[in-house]
Amino acid sequence: MKQIYFDNNATTPVAPEVFDAMLPYLTEYYGNPSSMHTFGGQLHKKVEEARFKVAELIGAEPEEIIFTSCGTESDNTALMNAVEVSGGKRHIVTTRVEHPAVMNFAKHLARKSYRSTFLPVDSLGSLDMQAFAKALDDDTAIVSIMYANNETGVIFPIAAMGAILRERGIIFHSDAVQAAGKIPINVKELPVDMLSLSGHKIHASKGIGALYVRKGTRFYPYVIGGHQERGRRAGTENVASIIGLGKACELAKGDIKNESKYLSGLRDKLEKALLKNCPDARINGDIQNRLPNTTNISFEYIEGEAILLRLDEQGVCASSGSACSSGSLEPSHVLRAMGVPFNLIHGSIRFSLSRYNTEAEVDKVIDIMPALIKDLRALSPFGKQK
């Protein structure tokens, strides 16, 4: 049975071009870019070429890109940096729908005599701009708000928030791990000081990320040691993965408009058919303002893990905001922050697509879902309500 992989916000397959680009640096060219000999030293140039490509994806200068080990490290570094360089300011502003890499770090700081504000969102998952403006004060060291939400795909008004923050001289970081490569980002026109990227969400390998730090932003390293990354992130470069990330960014940048149209076409077809063929289903999140590849659908009266495992049985990979599938007993913090009723959170399923998904796969899922949902509802004590 062939897998249908609709869980690309969790991770993506490595693009064949990326794999080909990486391979020689895992086999033949294993040197250390810091070495004086040609064998190692020549890799330095390759790393810089990759840096150029990553910068290009988001309109940055190459020297504004720091390679890290993952999106989480980029996020942690950005927050820690802001509190280190902001001259004793002790207030962090973020949202209630953030990725744990930001949210739990903000909580961590809050336990260490910092203050953290977690901004609310409305029922569509959009940020309350009034609450945002109100939360800022003279003690605010950093505002960290995701570019787009991983569970719903909802995109945040980064430009509008950045304009306010720039005026007030507050450092602005955005976790763009889900947005980068899926929608155009141009930091030249965007008042954001730091931006996190992750390789494995855009068809590079796991274990590689990047942090954009705008020129002129003070920076204090988080991983301390050697002089790599111009002293901003110590540790021997993950050469093969860096080269892979460069290639992945080049591929993403190449056709972002067409790809976006392709993905939203597939997504919309899937969504429409599921809403039509499965009663008591609804979309979570602002459908006017979403990533093109993501849909989050709640199926009432049944539980998400059960849906996922029935899908799994048929070779379909997706994810759920239900408590049982999180392993923590608490259902999705994102859907809870949006005020989605519990019965709908428990039955929420996220499908997230990539360029490697096909219309035939979408048709297959459209084909199997209605019977699957009906079958589980027949088992449910609440299923007969409609």
Add this chain to the structure above:
Amino acid sequence: MWDYTNKVKEHFLNPKNAGEIENPDAVGDVGSIVCGDALRITLRIDKETNTITDAKFQTFGCASAIASSSALTEIVKGKTVEEALKINNQDIADYLGGLPKEKMHCSVLGREALEAAIANYRGEALPPELTGRLVCQCFAVTEEMIRKVAIENHLTTVEEITDYTKAGGGCGSCIPEIEKILNDIWSVTVPKDEAKKTKKLTNLQKIALIQDVLEKEIRPNLQSDGGDIELIDIDGNRVVVALRAMCASCPMGGVTIKSIEDKLRELVCEDLKVVEG
């Protein structure tokens, strides 16, 4: 990804006895949609022989909740009411070849539904596990339920209670109360930890130990960052210190004080409070 046994998968993908018995002799309803799992069991009982001749279930929940319900209905069929009451959650888990420990609450839910159904059949009030005072508000778990499940399954930690009942797995505010209940149940076996906590130091020993920890564990770390610390006074459990050198002007000063306090609490005694003098 949960590590489900083949038996769990089998009962999830092809559940036995799904549905509802019409005009049942007994109905048991437990759980709620808010909590994430709910189960309704209906029974047909032969009044002459007091035997359960048929059982059906309806479950809102994850794969292991559905599998546990399916297993339960298979287990009870053919049993007398008295025999059925002896079934415990471990029997359900065993029937399925085991459940991941985080999913044991699914087997507990099944047993509770069975008890509720039998109470319904006998015209009795629901058992106190389902109606008593709530300890965990998030998942509506009573003190009686925690006690019963703890004793039957020999659970001694809050994590185990959470695995088996979900209590404490939400906001966490009831965790101290669960600890108290566990201490109360197992008070004979707990003193191991108690002994450590109540290890009495004389004032002189305490002062010497604080000085030693500051000198050997804390100062070297501070000094490697160009900072330093001075012990000003020890007044009961209040340890007054002053941050010196780089530490004095460091914006992370509050963090430093807290981490010193954590270290002293870990290595000297848990009641210490560190303040800047």
